Amino acid sequence: MPANAPPVAAAPVAAPSPAEGPATEADLAELDRLAASYRSLTEQIGRAIVGQTEAVEQTCVALLAGGHALLVGVPGLAKTLLVRTLAEALDLDFNRVQFTPDLMPADVSGGEVPNHSGGDGPSFRFEPGPIFTNVLLADEINRTPPKTQAALLEAMQERQVTAAGRRHPLPDPFFVLATQNPIESEGTYPLPEAQLDRFLLQIAIDYPSEEDEVEVVRRTTAGAPPRIEPVIGRDQLLAARAAVRKIAVSDSTLRYATRLARASRPGADVSGVNPGALEFVSEHVRWGAGPRAAQALILCAKARAALRGEVHAGGDDVAAVAPAALRHRILPNFHADAAGLTADDLVARLIAAVPRQPDAGPRWLREILP
Known part of the structure; x- marks a missing residue:
């Protein structure tokens, strides 16, 4: 606490909520499996990512809580690599969208296209965009105009896309892991507060320590990139997410x-x-x-x-x-x-x-x- 701040009196111990029910043996067993799986997950991520322990943990926290995360850091700190490696270790569908000034909403969410399969008259069908995946990497999300940024709002909150008056549910689980460069302002469009609030966490990616940076240079200048083995599947992740809420x-x-x-x-x-x-x-x-x-x-x-x-x-x-x-x-x-x-x-x-x-x-x- 700052030196000029007055002291804060200790608060009394509050009683536990009476609405809390007992955890079953199955719940406890699922939490034990989750802790073991997390150790395996961080081991796989550690094959590609050196250090950044806090960022890795916070990203996994967002996924287990069922929310989206915004990774903010200067170029070269492995933000994109972290998301890609995590998706591989989770054995989930993964799509990457490079956000640019000319990107249109339909380029992200998809849209109605003519159906040329024949028939009595013109018809249309919905062509899903890259957002229809389990893990969407929205790379440099602040480089696209608000019109395209807004294409993510419904998907992030409602887990669906509406096109031509029809709702198209997204896969479950669905996570948006976006990256942003905090030092550039030219050619960027700051995210509106309403969209920032859709992100469960904003994760700050900082420079590595000297020892970690030496290890990064060593790994990336010798040999092929490591192979990431999937350790957690879709069903296991959904079960873990349900256990977390208990x-x-x-x-x-x-x-x-x-x-x-x-x-x-x-x-x-x-x-x-x-x-x-x-x-x-x-x-x-x-x-x-x-x-x-x-x-x-x-x-x-x-x-x-x-x-x-x-x-x-x-x-x-x-x-x-x-x-x-x-x-x-x-x-x-x-x-x-x-x-x-x-x-x-x-x-x-x-x-x-x-x-x-x-x-x-x-x-x-x-x-x-x-």
Whole structure:
């Protein structure tokens, strides 16, 4: 916490939610399989990707939570390679679309084309676009105009494409993993806030450490690219995604996630939060996070706990996923820009200001564990 911030009083332990039901043995067994599969998955990804452990984990968290992810980083940090490698290791259908200024919506979603199979009169049939896949890599998504960016909105939210008044469901699972270069502005079209909110996480890809960079150079300048073996199939992924939602959280964790989201809004009335932090938000934030933010925090906290083989998600899990879940949902104002403050700085201040309540764990967990 910053030195000039007033201390935050410790919050009392909240009781677990009475609505939480006991996890069955099948649920626990599925979570054990998920943790083992994740270790195999990271091993396969590690054949092609050096380091970037946090980015790999956050991408897997988004997939297990059933959401989309936006990977942001400068060129050459293996954003595209990470998505492609992940799709290969998951044994899922994969399509890549290079977003350019002249890309049209139908180039992504597909559209009606003339049917030349004969008949009494002219007819049309729907020709699916590359979006009809399990994993869609939207490469450099900010290089295409808003009209084409909007073609993804319905697909990301409703998992369907509407053409000529007819709805065409997308495959299940369906994930959009988009990449964006943060340092270029010429020839780019910033994503509107409504579309950013559709991304469960915005994952920051940073430069590797010196040792990792040496290893990257060594691997890429000698020998053929490694072969990636599929370790998780479609059915296993869907079962794991269902198991993640059964991970229990206490009321204190739910309230902590909700307060993080609410405290990001200027002028919000949030009990139990450092008043100085709320003044900081009112001074430096134009728009705060909406209700989707708290949902994202809890879902991603559950997925993070599952990857570690845990059956309970707590406040530490929420705090760990908060930067990726909130940085694209908080819009700094011109005061923040003048002070050199980024959305990440504001999220860090929120995490420091909102008290993380001690978590006794859900009732059913205390009953089955010694």
